[in-house]
Amino acid sequence: MAGVTEPRRDGIAYGGYLRRDVPPEDAELTHVGPGTPGGEYLRRFWQPVIFARDLGEVPRRLRIMGEDLVCFRDGRGRVGLLHLHCAHRGTSLEYGLISAEGIRCCYHGWRYDVDGTVLETPGEPAGSRLRERIGQGAYPTLEHGGLIFAYMGPPARRPVFPRYDVYALPGWHLQPAARFELPCNWLQIKDNSMDPVHTSFLHAISSGYQFTEAFGALAELDWEERPYGMIYIATRRIGDLVWVRVADFMAPNVHQFTREIEDATTEKSASRPVVIRWAVPIDDTHTWNMELAQVDPAWKLTPEQVGRPGFGQSDDRSYEERQRHPADFDAQSSQREIAVHALEHLASTDRGVIMLRKIVRDGIRAVAAGRDPRELLRESRGPIRTACQDVVLRLPQEKDPEADQQLLRETGRKVGRGG
Numbered sequence: 254m255a256g257v258t259e260p261r262r263d264g265i266a267y268g269g270y271l272r273r274d275v276p277p278e279d280a281e282l283t284h285v286g287p288g289t290p291g292g293e294y295l296r297r298f299w300q301p302v303i304f305a306r307d308l309g310e311v312p313r314r315l316r317i318m319g320e321d322l323v324c325f326r327d328g329r330g331r332v333g334l335l336h337l338h339c340a341h342r343g344t345s346l347e348y349g350l351i352s353a354e355g356i357r358c359c360y361h362g363w364r365y366d367v368d369g370t371v372l373e374t375p376g377e378p379a380g381s382r383l384r385e386r387i388g389q390g391a392y393p394t395l396e397h398g399g400l401i402f403a404y405m406g407p408p409a410r411r412p413v414f415p416r417y418d419v420y421a422l423p424g425w426h427l428q429p430a431a432r433f434e435l436p437c438n439w440l441q442i443k444d445n446s447m448d449p450v451h452t453s454f455l456h457a458i459s460s461g462y463q464f465t466e467a468f469g470a471l472a473e474l475d476w477e478e479r480p481y482g483m484i485y486i487a488t489r490r491i492g493d494l495v496w497v498r499v500a501d502f503m504a505p506n507v508h509q510f511t512r513e514i515e516d517a518t519t520e521k522s523a524s525r526p527v528v529i530r531w532a533v534p535i536d537d538t539h540t541w542n543m544e545l546a547q548v549d550p551a552w553k554l555t556p557e558q559v560g561r562p563g564f565g566q567s568d569d570r571s572y573e574e575r576q577r578h579p580a581d582f583d584a585q586s587s588q589r590e591i592a593v594h595a596l597e598h599l600a601s602t603d604r605g606v607i608m609l610r611k612i613v614r615d616g617i618r619a620v621a622a623g624r625d626p627r628e629l630l631r632e633s634r635g636p637i638r639t640a641c642q643d644v645v646l647r648l649p650q651e652k653d654p655e656a657d658q659q660l661l662r663e664t665g666r667k668v669g670r671g672g
């Protein structure tokens with residue numbers, strides 16, 4: 254029949270009818286609520302919940318891993334992270350009054366300390382001991398680099414706070430950076446962190462140069478495990494120069510990358526700064542990205558400038574603009590609310606994604622079996638040495654393309670190992 258193309262390969266061409274089913278997501282990896290395997294795993298680690306700059310005169314309502322919470326800093330400067338609903342009759346503590354010590358529920362005046370103990374039940378008769386029997390759910394917090402971290406796991410399993418070397422590097426200031434929400438599951442956001450080939454396509458070849466032109470060169474890719482997680486190594490040939498970009502994934506939901514400012518036009522020994530980014534689940538289908546950034550004081554950036562999300566990271570552009578020049582927000586959040594792994598066709602460039610998911614799954618299963626995830630720290634052994642950096646070397650091109658690829662891969666590995 255004229256105008257109709259006959260299917261050429263059974264079930265492949267015009268195979269829509271045969272491919273309509275959408276199986277469920279991988280619940281073990283992606284669900285984050287209390288009591289879920291993935292949720293219990295994430296709760297074994299300190300998680301950032303809010304920037305210190307966002308704690309002011311009124312309490313802040315938060316949702317973290319499906320739990321409704323309230324966060325505040327009391328008159329003594331202590332941070333409280335409590336269950337949202339008052340233990341008396343459930344009024345939200347977002348309407349509470351922050352006091353010199355703790356927070357007072359607006360409804361009947363019960364006052365809670367930052368650890369959730371009841372300090373006062375003012376309407377009860379003098380001598381009442383009711384308050385001694387009651388507690389408001391609370392989580393321990395600590396502050397680092399302008400971020401408030403919380404430990405939401407079983408009290409007896411609280412780990413030490415992991416200190417990465419990038420928190421204190423001479424010449425750089427660690428500063429709070431951006432916080433922005435993505436309407437999707439946390440894991441696909443982290444998948445992206447170990448998927449360096451997308452920097453050539455999404456950020457250069459397919460939607461126009463979003464960083465530097467050097468990103469448009471296809472890289473030799475490599476991935477390696479590290480005690481804290483894993484790294485990717487992306488090595489690009491740019492004439493007689495070779496640019497090695499290394500990024501870290503720190504389990505369970507942190508990664509760090511160099512700023513996207515490398516144009517690879519001159520030789521450069523190991524250079525940072527980095528942006529450190531957590532993907533903190535709000536619930537199964539919403540996630541906060543929260544960042545700390547190394548900033549050179551010579552850049553003279555205001556805190557507002559440092560706090561602005563990078564190009565295309567957040568929902569700050571019009572739909573049309575995002576369709577014409579899609580970026581990370583669009584690529585990640587459009588993989589469905591929760592990406593369905595059973596429908597994927599993983600390719601050679603997805604090795605990092607496969608490794609990352611294995612790290613997460615191994616951690617989830619360790620926790621389910623009553624053990625610690627491999628990356629969890631029980632004691633502090635000094636700063637954790639990470640690998641993230643840009644290096645540009647002069648390396649004349651090998652004539653044989655295969656030998657050149659080999660040279661790039663070896664060079665990348667050496668840089669990744671700190672050589």
Ligand code: FES
Nearest residue numbers: 339341342358361
């Ligand atoms: S509901 Fe909070 S004090 Fe009564």
Ligand SMILES: [Fe+2]
Nearest residue numbers: 451452456581
């Ligand atoms: Fe990206």
